[in-house]
Amino acid sequence: MRRRSILAAGGAAALPLGFPAAARAEEAVDLLLVLAVDVSRSIDDDEARLQREGYRSAVTDARVVEAIRSGMTGSIAIAYVEWAGADYQRLVIPWTRIGSQAEADAWADALNRAPRVALSWTSISGGLDFSMRTLLESPFEGTRRVVDVSGDGVNNSGMPVEGLRDRLVAEGITINGLPIMNDRPTFGRPSPIPLDQYYRDSVIGGDGAFLIAAEDFEAFGNAVRRKLVREIAGLPGPVFG
Template sequence: MRRRSLLAASGAAVIPAARPRAAEGVDLLLVLAVDVSRSIDDDEARLQREGYRSAITDARVMEAIRSGMMGAIAVAYVEWAGSDYQRLVIPWTHIGSGAEAEAWAAELGRAPRVALSWTSISGGLDFSMRVLSEAPFEGTRRVIDVSGDGVNNSGMPVETVRDRVAAEGVTINGLPIMNDRPTFGRPSPVPLDQYYRDSVIGGDGAFLVAAEDFESFGNAVRRKLVREIAALPGPVVT
């Protein structure tokens, strides 16, 4: 398995080496790919991160993790903006216990945040595939979980990248944030949840969970994590 380090597309520092658990089996390889474009202000970014931190440590999420065959998942946390910026904020982390979940949440709480212009979902997906290709774990399933509050307005067409990722056997799930504030760049031609359904999600069992706003984001993340960790069947949109 390859061990080369990825570089953030912005020219930022070398991404830290993944944690040394090579070849260990997990039920799910999960990339959390999070929008940090300029349409997301500091308060919204805080709510977004707190949503992930509270969800990963939630008892219902931990129950879903433990119910798997191997009782563990591996998570990588990616932030993306325009086509020239993607960053691996937290490298692959084994989560199979409450202590591991708490440590991951604490690390996310300490990580610095960068806000940049434009929204390249396609760039985020491409980078997430590179992260998946270097996972130091063996996962029975591979999922990229994309969250954001706008449409693709930078880089390649998202549908092109979505189809390529799905063809590799990776599922893309979506968490559109139905923010009613004005966004930068091209506005969505349709409601954002419909846009994510038609243009972003793909692969076996793909679905989306819409967050009505940033305040409700944490609850939406928790519902989404339980469903994708447990591989629960259900409607495409919830």
């Protein structure tokens, strides 16, 4: 049965002009990776810029491209998702094969051109649910499936995050975390424990799951790069690090 497209769910998909054509059906890649990015109101314009620059610089980093090229197929596929409250998730950049420096550069350029929307509340559970549906609609066949969640706050909207985590893990999906240890107060319910501990206890899960915390938005790019190298290579990382 043909699956209903998720592109219209939770907001319109942003498809950058001039981006490479859609993948051939069932093309094999080493990893299907959803980058699930918090765009709630606690992240201001300057922090959002640092966040996107972090992803752009990490994906185009020579060490990341080398890790991609070292896999069995020499390629991965990435979908870039943004999420905020329970009623807002969107596919900003659709599934894209990356197997060379040129393809990594094209992906980063598309992210640079994509518009950003900031909304209130933080629904990690909504982001995970949308990411799972994004994985189910991938036009690629991946050996591994990973959702990489980054954000600066706890779940304060929608379903409890632990239930969604368990659903993804039951489907064989690994969830890794990149908590941003922002020293600014966040909107909604504050975390009763440090954010990296909250991610460890309530967000990450699955085979080899790990998290790498960014001390702040300035340190975000380096944390993303370290995390991507481990994810692409299929290596478990530190639970804290």
